[in-house]
Amino acid sequence: xxxxxxxxxxxxxxxxxxxxxxxxxxxxxxxxxxxxxxxxxxxxxxxxxxxxxxxxxxxxxxxxxxxxxxxxxxxxxxxxxxxxxxxxxxxxxxxxxxxxxxxxxxxxxxxxxxxxxxxxxxxxxxxxxxxxxxxxxxxxxxxxxxxxxxxxxxxxxxxxxxxxxxxxxxxxxxxxxxxxxxxxxxxxxxxxxxxxxxxxxxxxxxxxxxxxxxxxxxxxxxxxxxxxxxxxxxxxxxxxxxxxxxxxxxxxxxxxxxxxxxxxxxxxxxxxxxxxxxxxxxxxxxxxxxxxxxxxxxxxxxxxxxxxxxxxxxxxxxxxxxxxxxxxxxxxxxxxxxxxxxxxxxxxxxxxxxxxxxxxxxxxxxxxxxxxxxxxxxxxxxxxxxxxxxxxxxxxxxxxxxxxxxxxxxxxxxxxxxxxxxxxxxxxx
Numbered sequence: 001x002x003x004x005x006x007x008x009x010x011x012x013x014x015x016x017x018x019x020x021x022x023x024x025x026x027x028x029x030x031x032x033x034x035x036x037x038x039x040x041x042x043x044x045x046x047x048x049x050x051x052x053x054x055x056x057x058x059x060x061x062x063x064x065x066x067x068x069x070x071x072x073x074x075x076x077x078x079x080x081x082x083x084x085x086x087x088x089x090x091x092x093x094x095x096x097x098x099x100x101x102x103x104x105x106x107x108x109x110x111x112x113x114x115x116x117x118x119x120x121x122x123x124x125x126x127x128x129x130x131x132x133x134x135x136x137x138x139x140x141x142x143x144x145x146x147x148x149x150x151x152x153x154x155x156x157x158x159x160x161x162x163x164x165x166x167x168x169x170x171x172x173x174x175x176x177x178x179x180x181x182x183x184x185x186x187x188x189x190x191x192x193x194x195x196x197x198x199x200x201x202x203x204x205x206x207x208x209x210x211x212x213x214x215x216x217x218x219x220x221x222x223x224x225x226x227x228x229x230x231x232x233x234x235x236x237x238x239x240x241x242x243x244x245x246x247x248x249x250x251x252x253x254x255x256x257x258x259x260x261x262x263x264x265x266x267x268x269x270x271x272x273x274x275x276x277x278x279x280x281x282x283x284x285x286x287x288x289x290x291x292x293x294x295x296x297x298x299x300x301x302x303x304x305x306x307x308x309x310x311x312x313x314x315x316x317x318x319x320x321x322x323x324x325x326x327x328x329x330x331x332x333x334x335x336x337x338x339x340x341x342x343x344x345x346x347x348x349x350x351x352x353x354x355x356x357x358x359x360x361x362x363x364x365x366x367x368x369x370x371x372x373x374x375x376x377x378x379x380x381x382x383x384x385x386x387x388x389x390x391x392x393x394x395x396x397x398x399x400x401x402x403x404x405x406x407x408x409x410x411x412x413x414x415x416x417x418x419x420x421x422x423x424x425x426x427x428x429x
Contacts, residue, residue, distance in 0.1 A: 139196070
């Protein structure tokens with residue numbers, strides 16, 4: 001880069017444009033929420049970064065949260081709302097190859113950061129190539145797990161469950177073809193990037209094969225230790241608000257209520273303990289395809305209010321007694337960190353994404369590798385029956401959240417800013 005160009009780039013805060021191929025809603029999932037937290041933290045370092053986060057919206061809208069941080073919602077070029085049978089699980093996305101309105105905006109940035117592999121991120125890649133801009137990517141979704149599940153659901157929503165849909169799915173290996181296509185598209189964006197940020201350690205090898213191991217680093221998640229805190233526990237309020245009985249041990253599940261998150265496994269474990277006569281109640285915070293079946297299965301032994309606001313999530317979580325999360329699809333699962341910060345003993349999947357949230361298995365949380373209900377039932381029973389151990393694990397979980405887990409500003413300063421600066425050819429301030 002010529003000296004005069006480098007000098008121009010180095011003047012003022014680094015202008016970073018982040019693309020998220022998901023629609024913003026008040027109840028959007030963890031991918032969107034983590035970038036909301038990153039954006040809030042970035043507002044605390046206005047001299048370092050000017051951050052714009054682009055998401056899908058029903059109408060064009062800019063939401064500024066600081067002079068140097070904003071969210072821009074852009075209508076999709078070809079949104080999945082046009083195809084009501086499409087099931088993406090994580091929310092509406094854009095299936096177009098290119099988004100012209102987004103491209104015009106992206107050209108004004110110093111660094112582009114893609115977080116997915118649909119229209120917005122594909123557009124970021126093309127703009128980076130055309131304009132000679134540095135592209136950075138981060139992996140937030142295990143596409144190899146999600147794509148087969150939602151491809152099957154989409155076909156069945158369009159055609160129904162019968163021989164034709166079964167033949168398309170299994171006979172033609174439609175889920176395998178769809179997954180291979182999505183992974184190829186993701187690999188293309190990663191390979192075009194100067195740096196790849198991973199969260200799940202299992203993603204390092206394939207990322208390093210595309211960009212070199214020296215261009216791969218960890219993108220952690222932060223925690224708001226004041227918002228998620230055991231002092232917010234209030235079972236009486238939970239009883240008034242949701243009708244949750246105060247005389248039951250409360251097992252919590254939070255997240256998308258479907259098979260990708262293991263919601264059915266959690267419900268089966270609770271149902272088994274209820275059959276054994278143990279006084280447990282199941283609180284499910286979130287929405288999804290399995291919610292109705294869980295409500296039918298557990299009846300009055302479960303409360304399913306649907307998605308809740310972040311402020312409500314914090315005190316509701318602190319009011320539970322156990323957190324059960326049998327998801328084998330996470331790149332991390334920030335909800336696990338939130339539960340630990342609330343001093344809940346957590347039982348999570350023995351999977352690279354979620355297992356990294358447990359410092360010492362058996363001390364600050366339990367890991368279960370069983371993909372059937374039996375292992376989850378056993379782990380849940382052990383803690384339900386052993387109050388001293390349950391409480392000790394909860395205390396250790398809070399200590400871990402206080403000492404090992406960073407806050408969001410730490411992550412922005414240590415994980416994101418150095419990568420963005422290096423990509424743009426800047427020295428650290």
